[in-house]
Every structure is written in C-alpha cells, then in structure tokens.
Amino acid sequence: MPGTPEPVHLATYVNTAKSLIQKLLILVGNTLTLVGCVGLILATTGLVSAEFLSKGISSGVRVIGSVAIAGCLLSAIGYGIVDYLEK
Helix, strand or coil: CCCCCCHHHHHHHHHHHHHHHHHHHHHHHHHHHHHHHHHHHHHHHHHCCHHHHHHHHHHHCHHHHHHHHHHHHHHHHHHHHHHHHCC
C-alpha cells in the first residue's frame, strides 16, 4: 500500500522515541534530584529559609525533599525503561 511506512522505518522511529523518552526522564530526574539536594543543604545550613514553601501542615523542608524524591523516581524510571521494554 502506498503511504504505509516500511517495518524497518517504523522500528527506527520507535527506537528513536524510546531513546528520547529515556534521555528526557534521566535529564529531568537528575536535575530535580540536584535541585532538591541543593535546596535541602541550603535549608539545613540556614542560608535559605524553607518556610516560604510551607503549605498547610507540610513544612518547607518536606516540600524540598519531595522534589528530590520525585527526581530520584524519574531517574529510576528512565534508567529502567530500557530493560523493561527489551523483555
């Protein structure tokens, strides 16, 4: 049929998309982890007040820690997605 891509080209697009998703997850995850860790260090040393991030019953340090944890989770997904998709 005209207009349908060959299987080789489709596989190339899928592999490229997997690679881009993996790189994006790793980049965003590592960036969030770094920002969260720097924020925790600054809040712990007292250079920056974490109280401006406090919402309701959640303290500011908990919010900064949540950013670091979210980054760790995204990085783990990015590093593990290749193993999962190869099976």
